Amino acid sequence: MRRLLALAAVAVCVAVVIVYQTNRPAAATPNPVVFVPSPGFYKNFSPSVRATLADVYWLSTIQYYGEHVKSDHRLDSLPAMVRLVTSLSPHFTEAYFFGAFSMIDVGRPATAYALLQQGYRANPRDWRFPFYLGFFAYTYASGAHKDAVAAQWYADAARLPGRPAFVARLAAELATKGNETQTAIDLWTQVYCQGDKYARQKAVTALDRLLPTDKVAREKAVARLEPAVPHALFAQFVADLFQGYN
Amino acid sequence: MRVAAVALNTFRETIRDRILGVIILFALAMIVASLWLASISLGQEDRMIKDFGLAAISVFGLIVAAFVAASLVRKEVEKRTVFIIFSKPVSRSEFIWGKFLGLAATMLTVLTGMTVFLFALAWMVAGSPSGSLLLAGLLIFLQLLVVMAMTMLFSTMTSAILASVWGICVYAAGQLSHNVLSLSRLGHSEVTHVLSTAVFFVVPNLSAVDLRAAVVGEAGHGTTLLAWCAYLVAYLVIALFAATWIFARKEF
Numbered sequence: 001m002r003r004l005l006a007l008a009a010v011a012v013c014v015a016v017v018i019v020y021q022t023n024r025p026a027a028a029t030p031n032p033v034v035f036v037p038s039p040g041f042y043k044n045f046s047p048s049v050r051a052t053l054a055d056v057y058w059l060s061t062i063q064y065y066g067e068h069v070k071s072d073h074r075l076d077s078l079p080a081m082v083r084l085v086t087s088l089s090p091h092f093t094e095a096y097f098f099g100a101f102s103m104i105d106v107g108r109p110a111t112a113y114a115l116l117q118q119g120y121r122a123n124p125r126d127w128r129f130p131f132y133l134g135f136f137a138y139t140y141a142s143g144a145h146k147d148a149v150a151a152q153w154y155a156d157a158a159r160l161p162g163r164p165a166f167v168a169r170l171a172a173e174l175a176t177k178g179n180e181t182q183t184a185i186d187l188w189t190q191v192y193c194q195g196d197k198y199a200r201q202k203a204v205t206a207l208d209r210l211l212p213t214d215k216v217a218r219e220k221a222v223a224r225l226e227p228a229v230p231h232a233l234f235a236q237f238v239a240d241l242f243q244g245y246n
Numbered sequence: 247m248r249v250a251a252v253a254l255n256t257f258r259e260t261i262r263d264r265i266l267g268v269i270i271l272f273a274l275a276m277i278v279a280s281l282w283l284a285s286i287s288l289g290q291e292d293r294m295i296k297d298f299g300l301a302a303i304s305v306f307g308l309i310v311a312a313f314v315a316a317s318l319v320r321k322e323v324e325k326r327t328v329f330i331i332f333s334k335p336v337s338r339s340e341f342i343w344g345k346f347l348g349l350a351a352t353m354l355t356v357l358t359g360m361t362v363f364l365f366a367l368a369w370m371v372a373g374s375p376s377g378s379l380l381l382a383g384l385l386i387f388l389q390l391l392v393v394m395a396m397t398m399l400f401s402t403m404t405s406a407i408l409a410s411v412w413g414i415c416v417y418a419a420g421q422l423s424h425n426v427l428s429l430s431r432l433g434h435s436e437v438t439h440v441l442s443t444a445v446f447f448v449v450p451n452l453s454a455v456d457l458r459a460a461v462v463g464e465a466g467h468g469t470t471l472l473a474w475c476a477y478l479v480a481y482l483v484i485a486l487f488a489a490t491w492i493f494a495r496k497e498f
Binding site: 044045046047048049050051052055058059062063089090091092094098 | 283286287288289290293294297298300301421422424425428453456457458459462463464
């Protein structure tokens with residue numbers, strides 16, 4: 001009898017647990033505002049501990065982004081979370097890019113721009129930062145000088161190691177569009193010196209439009225570019241720019 | 247020669263320890279679990295595996311260092327087997343050094359296994375080998391040697407559990423030793439300042455070179471690697487001499 005009672009008690013307990021477990025909500029209600037500690041709180045920890053903490057917060061940042069981008073589209077705490085991750089691990093470049101594009105997702109381009117600037121200060125040799133800064137300035141900024149600002153960022157990117165060849169062309173195109181004639185001439189000259197046959201052709205066409213048409217004035221302008229062109233290439237450069245002149 | 251005999255025996259004893267096996271299995275499971283973390287890291291698999299893998303190696307290595315080192319000497323004393331050892335021509339200093347070297351060999355074996363496992367896993371995921379992982383494993387070994395030496399020193403003075411706790415505290419304090427001075431500067435008490443300065447100079451500096459941070463692309467501190475390694479070796483030798491000195495004066 002006692003054994004039967006014990007078995008019945010166990011069966012009831014098992015039933016209660018099963019009913020509770022199968023009926024619990026699969027996910028907690030996401031809260032758009034979460035507690036994010038100040039980066040200063042961790043500043044005295046050793047770099048190893050800070051890097052590990054950055055990775056832990058990186059995982060929770062992604063989880064936070066995923067939860068809210070699927071539901072209420074509110075990412076109130078995301079800037080603070082990304083700031084914490086990047087302060088703990090300033091060379092964690094992907095965190096800056098993820099944070100910047102997420103901010104664009106929720107319509108905060110100014111925050112995205114500031115985040116990329118912070119990343120560029122910490123990683124001045126990474127061409128992607130000025131490249132994306134240029135892209136954001138061109139796409140989201142307003143005002144008469146936005147092309148010139150974007151061109152300046154692309155020009156910065158074009159000077160850094162590892163950048164693709166098209167970055168210099170983009171910078172030159174934007175400087176031309178922004179009426180920054182002298183900057184555009186310098187950038188197209190750079191494209192001519194560093195590019196392939198196709199890039200040179202584009203550079204010659206653009207320089208032809210930008211340089212004065214008068215022969216004497218053009219000679220003066222091209223002479224000013226001589227230090228920027230490798231010695232072996234200069235004769236070809238002059239020949240390309242003076243096609244059709246006697 | 248007698249030191250080598252004690253060391254060899256300690257190595258055999260510790261490597262056969264079931265607890266050690268369980269800890270190693272758990273550590274390997276944690277390293278493999280970092281694969282799961284990597285899968286939810288949005289393209290940061292390589293970084294996550296290296297970082298969490300090295301953190302797992304450090305934590306489980308610390309558990310081995312603190313708990314096994316604390317029980318090595320105490321166990322011999324409590325089981326009275328120390329009398330059999332000292333009935334042979336083995337001095338107390340040879341006993342301490344032999345025990346330490348034996349455990350160091352065990353620790354080297356364990357850490358080598360875990361680091362090579364992590365190295366292979368990271369290679370598999372990232373597609374390219376990371377030599378800095380192996381160097382980080384070696385530096386973790388050096389840090390843990392200091393913790394082991396300090397734990398053995400404590401175990402000659404107090405119980406095994408307390409020695410383990412103190413060993414873990416030394417590791418934590420060694421990671422944060424520079425904070426002690428920073429915190430003391432916040433107050434105006436001269437006594438606190440003197441005390442914290444004393445603590446700063448006594449606690450081993452275990453965070454001067456941070457290869458774990460360097461492995462994930464963050465630069466470590468400025469101290470040169472070789473100088474830091476020499477400092478750690480010197481520190482553990484002092485700790486072992488202190489342990490020998492205390493153990494030599496102990497009445498059983």
